[in-house]
Amino acid sequence: MGFLTGPHDxxxxxxxxxxxxxxxxxxxxxxxxxRGGAAPVDHNARTVAALAGNPGCDRRAVLDAAxxxxxxxxxxxxxxxxxxxxxxxxxxxxxxxxxxKADRCAHLLRLLRETxxxxxxxxxxxxxxxxxxxxxxxxxxxxxxxxxxxxxxSAVRDGSGDGTLVDHPLLTLPVAGHEVYLxxxxxxxxxxxxxxxxxxxxxxxxxxxxxxxxxxxxSRLSAVYVxxxxxxxxxxxxxxxxxxxxxxxVCPKDFANHPTATLLDVRLQLAALRRQLSRLTRIDRILDxxxxxxxxxxxxxxxxxxxxxxxxxxxxxxECLSTCEMAYFCRSDARGCGSLEVLGRxxxxxxxxxxxxxxxxxxxxxxxxxxxEHAEIAEQLHHVHAIYRAHATAEAVVA
Amino acid sequence: MSVVTSYARALAVREGRAQPIATxxxxxxxxxxLVFIPLRLAGEAAAPLGAMVGNDPARPHLLVVPQPxxxxxxxxxxxxxxxxxxxxxxxxxxxxxxxxxxxxxERYLDAPQVIVPGRGAVEFVRLLGRSTRFRRPDGPYPxxxxxxxxxxxxxxxxxxxxxxxxxALVPMTEALSLHWATGQSPMEDANLATLLAWVCPPPGxxxxxxAAAAExxxxxxxxxxxxxxxxxxxxxxxxxxxxxxxxxxxxxxxALRGQLEPTWRLMWRAVELLRGLPEAASVGERWAMDRDxxxxxxxxxxxxxxxxxxxxxxxxAAARLWDMESARQSYDAQRAYDDPLVMAEHRATGKAFAxxxxxxxxxxxxxxxxxxKPVSRPLVTVRTADxxxxxxxxxxxxxxxxxxSGEIVESxxxxxxxxxxxxxxxxxxxPGVGDAVCFTELxxxxxxRPGFPAAEETPWTHGGPPAAYEPTDEDAEEDWS
Ligand code: SF4
Numbered sequence: 001m002g003f004l005t006g007p008h009d010x011x012x013x014x015x016x017x018x019x020x021x022x023x024x025x026x027x028x029x030x031x032x033x034x035r036g037g038a039a040p041v042d043h044n045a046r047t048v049a050a051l052a053g054n055p056g057c058d059r060r061a062v063l064d065a066a067x068x069x070x071x072x073x074x075x076x077x078x079x080x081x082x083x084x085x086x087x088x089x090x091x092x093x094x095x096x097x098x099x100x101k102a103d104r105c106a107h108l109l110r111l112l113r114e115t116x117x118x119x120x121x122x123x124x125x126x127x128x129x130x131x132x133x134x135x136x137x138x139x140x141x142x143x144x145x146x147x148x149x150x151x152x153x154s155a156v157r158d159g160s161g162d163g164t165l166v167d168h169p170l171l172t173l174p175v176a177g178h179e180v181y182l183x184x185x186x187x188x189x190x191x192x193x194x195x196x197x198x199x200x201x202x203x204x205x206x207x208x209x210x211x212x213x214x215x216x217x218x219s220r221l222s223a224v225y226v227x228x229x230x231x232x233x234x235x236x237x238x239x240x241x242x243x244x245x246x247x248x249x250v251c252p253k254d255f256a257n258h259p260t261a262t263l264l265d266v267r268l269q270l271a272a273l274r275r276q277l278s279r280l281t282r283i284d285r286i287l288d289x290x291x292x293x294x295x296x297x298x299x300x301x302x303x304x305x306x307x308x309x310x311x312x313x314x315x316x317x318x319e320c321l322s323t324c325e326m327a328y329f330c331r332s333d334a335r336g337c338g339s340l341e342v343l344g345r346x347x348x349x350x351x352x353x354x355x356x357x358x359x360x361x362x363x364x365x366x367x368x369x370x371x372x373e374h375a376e377i378a379e380q381l382h383h384v385h386a387i388y389r390a391h392a393t394a395e396a397v398v399a
Numbered sequence: 400m401s402v403v404t405s406y407a408r409a410l411a412v413r414e415g416r417a418q419p420i421a422t423x424x425x426x427x428x429x430x431x432x433l434v435f436i437p438l439r440l441a442g443e444a445a446a447p448l449g450a451m452v453g454n455d456p457a458r459p460h461l462l463v464v465p466q467p468x469x470x471x472x473x474x475x476x477x478x479x480x481x482x483x484x485x486x487x488x489x490x491x492x493x494x495x496x497x498x499x500x501x502x503x504x505e506r507y508l509d510a511p512q513v514i515v516p517g518r519g520a521v522e523f524v525r526l527l528g529r530s531t532r533f534r535r536p537d538g539p540y541p542x543x544x545x546x547x548x549x550x551x552x553x554x555x556x557x558x559x560x561x562x563x564x565x566x567a568l569v570p571m572t573e574a575l576s577l578h579w580a581t582g583q584s585p586m587e588d589a590n591l592a593t594l595l596a597w598v599c600p601p602p603g604x605x606x607x608x609x610a611a612a613a614e615x616x617x618x619x620x621x622x623x624x625x626x627x628x629x630x631x632x633x634x635x636x637x638x639x640x641x642x643x644x645x646x647x648x649x650x651x652x653x654a655l656r657g658q659l660e661p662t663w664r665l666m667w668r669a670v671e672l673l674r675g676l677p678e679a680a681s682v683g684e685r686w687a688m689d690r691d692x693x694x695x696x697x698x699x700x701x702x703x704x705x706x707x708x709x710x711x712x713x714x715x716a717a718a719r720l721w722d723m724e725s726a727r728q729s730y731d732a733q734r735a736y737d738d739p740l741v742m743a744e745h746r747a748t749g750k751a752f753a754x755x756x757x758x759x760x761x762x763x764x765x766x767x768x769x770x771x772k773p774v775s776r777p778l779v780t781v782r783t784a785d786x787x788x789x790x791x792x793x794x795x796x797x798x799x800x801x802x803x804s805g806e807i808v809e810s811x812x813x814x815x816x817x818x819x820x821x822x823x824x825x826x827x828x829x830p831g832v833g834d835a836v837c838f839t840e841l842x843x844x845x846x847x848r849p850g851f852p853a854a855e856e857t858p859w860t861h862g863g864p865p866a867a868y869e870p871t872d873e874d875a876e877e878d879w880s
Contacts, residue, residue, distance in 0.1 A: 082616070084628035087636055089442030204444035206529065207709045255445060255530050255877060318584035335412075335607065343408045344584030350405035360409040380747050383786065384406045387743040392407075392419050 030287050031066040036297025040067025043180040048173065049220040052272040053323035055279060058286050059314040060324060064175075065283045068296050070325035076298050077306055079328035089202075096202040100250055100259050105165060108198065111250065111261040112163075112189060123163035123191075126151075128170065137181055140170040145232060148188065148195075152238045155193040163191040171228040175277065182228050189248070197225045198248040205251045205260055215249075215264070222247040223269035227277075245270060286312070318344050352377050403744045407580035415605030417579040417597040423738050424676035426574055427566035427686040429512040431455070433487050434666045436516055436659055437523050439624040440467040441631055445526035447476050448626070449655040452483055456667040463655050465648035466639060474542050477531055481545035487511060488552050492697045510567065510686070510693035513556055514670065516591050516622035516662060517572040521560055523624040524568065528553030532706035533877065547706065554707055555696050561723055564685040564730035567693070571669050578676060582606055591665050592619035598672060620658040622665070630658060681733035729844035736798050742837065749788025751798070751839035752815060754781045756830050763818075777829045778808065781815045781836055789815075789840060798837035803828055805838065 041047075054060055063070050074081050100107050104125050112123075128143045144166065151164035166189070171182040189196050199222045203214040226247065230240035246263045253260035296308055309329070316330040316339070324330075334342050338357045341348060353374055354360050362368035363378040364385035370378030407418040431454040440446040449463040460483050464476045491509040498506050515521060532550030534542040559567035576588050581597035587610070588594045596609035604612075613619045616627040626635065634657075638650035735742045735751070745751035758780035764773035789795060789807045795817065797803040803822040807815065817838055822828040830836050 082614070084632075086441030086626070086628040086631040088440055088631055089628075092442035202442060206444060206526065252444075318586045321586065338412070340409070342584060343405070343412070343582070344586060346585060347405040347408050350402050351409070357409045357412045360406065361413055364406060379786070380402055381406060383784070384403050384743060384747045386784070387746060388403065388406065388410075388740070391422055391739045391743065 027284050027287060031283075034062065034066040034294060034296050035068050036295040036299065038069070038072075038298065041069045043067075043175050045182045045221050045224045048175055048180060048182075048224045049217075049269075049273070050323055051175070051280070052220065052269070052276040054315060054317065054320055055272070055276050057313075057315040057320075057324075059309065059312040059330070060326065061280060061283060062286055062290075062312050063296070063326070065280045066296070072298060073296060073305070073309070074325045074329055077302055077309070077329045079326075079332060081325035081327060083325065093202040096252060096257065096259075097200045099257060100200050101167065105167060107259055108250065108261075109165070111259060112191065112248065123165050123189075125165050125167065127167045129168070137170060140168075141172055141181070144169040144171065145236060148229075148232065149236050149238065151190045152195070152233065152236075152242060155190055155242065156238075163189060165189045171225060171232060173224070173228040173231060175280065182225060188229060193242065194244045195229065195242055196244050196246060196248050197222055197229060198250060199225070199264075200250045200259075203251055204254065205262070206254050210251060218249060219247070219264055219266050219269045220273075222249070222264065223266040223273050226266055227270060227273055316341050318342065351381075401744050402747050403740065404580050408582060411580055411597065411606065412582035415582075415607065416600055417581045417606060419578065420580045420740055421578040421676070421679075421734075421738050422740050423679035424673055425577055425679050425682065425734050425737070426564075426569060426673070427512065427678070427682050427689070428670070428673055429509075432512040432514045432569075432670065433484065434459075434514050434663070434670070435484075435520070435524075436622065436662050436666065437520055437527070437624050438626055438655065438658065439523060440464075441625060441628065443467070445523070445530045447473060447527065449651075449659065450476075450480065451659040451663050452480065454487060456663075459660075459663050461652065461656055461659065463648060463652050465642040465651040474534075474546060477527070477546045477549060478543035481543065481549035484513075484549060484552070485545060489697070491693065495694075498691075505694065506687070506690050507694050507697070508690070510690045511552075511556075512566055512569065514569045514571055514574075514666065516666065517570045517589055519589075519624050520622075521557065521568060521570050524553050525557040528555075528557055529709075530877075548700070551700060551704075551706055552696075555692075558707075559689065559692065561719075562688075563723075563727040564733070565689050565726075566682075566686055567689045571666060574673060575669055578673070581610075583610060590614070591622040591662065591669070595665055595669060599668075619661055622662040623659075626658060630654075679734070679737035681737050685730070685733070725844055728842070732841040732843045735839065735841050736801060736843065742798060742839070745839055745841060746785045746837075749786050750841065751837060752781070752783045752785035752787045752789070753798075753835070753837035754783030754785065754815070756780065756832050756834045756836055757782045757814070759829060759832055761829055775823055777819050777823065779805075779817050779819060779830060779836070781817065781838070783813055783815060787815055789838075793840060795838040795840055796842065798839055799830075800828055802843065 051064055060070075063073065071081060071083075104127075109123055109125075126147050128140050128147065147164070147166050148169070151166070154164075169188050173180045173182060189198055199218055201214070201218050203211055203218075226243060226245060230243045233240045233243060245265060245267045247266050248261055249264045250259050250261045252258065290311060294308055294311060296305065298305070300308070306329075309326075310333070314326075314330045314333070316327075316334040318331075318341075320327040320330060331342060340351060340355055340357060340360065351360055354363070354377060359368070360381065363370055363374065364381035366382060366385075401420075404420050407420050411418045433452065433454045434456075435450065435452045437450045438448040440448045446467045447464055448467050449461070451459045451461055453459045462476055462479050462483075464472050466472055488511040491511050492507050494508045495505040496508055498504050513524075515524065528550050530550070531542075531546050532554055534540070534547045534550065536542060536544040536547070556568040559565040560570075572589050572591050572594055575594055575598060576585070579598050581588055581594060583593065583597065590613070592613035593610040596613040597606035600606045600609040616629060620630065621627050634654045635651070638654045641650045642648055735745055742751055742753070746753060756779055758778075760778040763776055763778050765776045766773050787810050789810060791807050791809055793807045795805055795807060797805070797819075800822060803819065805817045805819040808818050809816045815838075819829060
């Protein structure tokens, strides 16, 4: 598979082959140089899902494409990110998954039949044995491919055929030139001729409703698996359309430990992911604008690293705080230059088109003339300023 | 959302501290509110880990679950919580007043007010209510009789938050954000410590510096219900292991005390800040609504009213939705009428205008369509600098004489002519030349709810008449693992 291409995605098959390969090798060298000798970070489904977090940000695109650890970079810059997972949450997730998968997925098979009404007359359970180590990853991946191919062939041949449940599958996805292994807590199930990804999550569905932020995160994650599965099918010459965009989400019901299943439509998340992955493959355009000796090596001093990072344009927004390890560094820069972005999208929309705190306040006070495109917001601000002065300054700000 | 708030946020950045966006307090503040800071075990939907609760800043009650996975300990925690919360909640049912009118009734003069750190805690209150209200003191899994009662009250408190303007269960970060705009984003405002850092930065520091310091979870532990993952790994897990080994809850108590005390102090600091603002004119009216609902709930529970079902029925859902809409509408309008800074937003967007009366035609009369006698319809001309976007014929209300309505006759070049339509007895309601006035299209509401079919008449399109909700044994025995 070509370097730096998205998985077999029509959207990225635009360049002619030679052209692409030439460009690819120069980009690869550039990206390796940017990383400055460090080993590329190991992506996983969660980090791949996060790629779609701030698609407009060049800084993030370059760091991700080069496989640079944003976490280590942020630490070196003196702005460590506040991310972490509680050991209790991890333990809970593990024990719920074990429960669902106990006895060769007995619970799960029942759920797929009952809850989803999937027409599964008989299901073959196939386990791709887990074993550690890089070498066996290849084996597991090959085995996964084989099992899925067999299942697909039988599905195509018999119309619907019997179901197949593949446990511990190992999928891969090329992200910015590196094969990413997706070692999922998920399974792929073939039923009625369609393949579904099964995602097991330990957040509760209470009286038919779950925390929407958690559901959204699960959707983004599942979309990565769906995407990888489609890619694998395409590579095997099987119709990727056999992979359903409906994911089976298994969660505990109410306050008990009993699993319940729901179908989750991840089309939107797939589209976002596809856009971002293909964007990473077009990283050249960003690289072309960067100085040729640029490096993000952690060997340099924090000040030098900060200078290097700043040569790539960022697009900070408060949402970065929950999606990107660089957030504290980028926020501090955005604040430093008086950007309005730090105040959030609502404020930016309210103050349509203005980009700095100074611009807002100077226009409001009449200390600056508005350009014609900002005439309307300037007039409104001027007005607000007058009313605000009349009422707010009379009120003592609580000390 | 609001140009005024956004302007004030920008100003906060430049000034280095939060800026006021209200001149009065838009919520009721009880003389002794109950502050409640619940914590939950990470990864669990509703497993309580601990709480700090009380209505005396000097005497917080600390409750902990030394092994949060133990079901009995969870119910023991809920029983202990009930022993603190129920006397406070039920104790408000004392003196009453008679509310006159068509629907004459008695109403308690007081009602409970519970203040929690933020939206996450409100949601946790809902889950705690949901996980306890169906329990029974008898049967296969008996619990302390106070537990299901607390469950009903927590459910009641949560449901009040669905109505704009209720002060029964108040998320503190939202209460503060209603009155101050910080120089950070709304997302960051959900952190009580950083929000307060902006509102009252320590001397010699800007809000930004103070907020950055307050982001350190070691100095300022999260206000819950979720704890800091680092704390979970380094402090809490060893403390729980110690309990498992020795049976002593002390290590967990001490760990949680350290997590909760800073937030406890912040909560009371915030209460004092809000108390420093004079109460807005309509707050009493809205609090009366909370007292009304509280009175009804006390009576319902006294009659052995069953816990609310797991889901709303179609009929009551439609009525509730209507009530929620109407509460939202009057709340938005009332705040604008009560507070010139809130009205500023409507003036800036042309939905209201303020100015000085420059001409009055007091004697003007017109003949209403189909009428025989001319009626008084005075004209008032107002000079305003506001960008008026109210077309002739538009119905408006006077911000100063509430509920007096009129309509725009013409509006041109900063002069607006308004015809007054009511509250004109003996010319009393007509302003004089030189008076400051403000007119707005905002309607204070107070409409009567249209009749929704009673539960037993629910149309078949909505599932037909529901079976009355009877809590089942299954509900009562539901796992809480
Ligand atoms: S935190 Fe910085 S690098 Fe990350 S997405 Fe936001 S702006 Fe880009």
